[in-house]
Amino acid sequence: AFSREDVLRMVAEFVVCDDQPIAVANKTSFRNCLVAMKPTAMKADLPSSHDVSTFIHNAFIDFLQQLK
Numbered sequence: 001a002f003s004r005e006d007v008l009r010m011v012a013e014f015v016v017c018d019d020q021p022i023a024v025a026n027k028t029s030f031r032n033c034l035v036a037m038k039p040t041a042m043k044a045d046l047p048s049s050h051d052v053s054t055f056i057h058n059a060f061i062d063f064l065q066q067l068k
Helices: 004-017 022-026 028-037 049-067
Strands: none
Touching (some): 004 049
């Protein structure tokens, strides 16, 4: 199943684990790859670089909270 949350999580993982720039989420060629996997995807379904940055930040804060 294709969900916006799953795509956001996987794009964030791609950025962090593969040392990619956060701006890759806004690149037309990258967004076209996502649409190729789900042709009916709307622009709102695709994460922006802001979405990815916020997700990574929040995940890091959650990680730090778990260390306490």
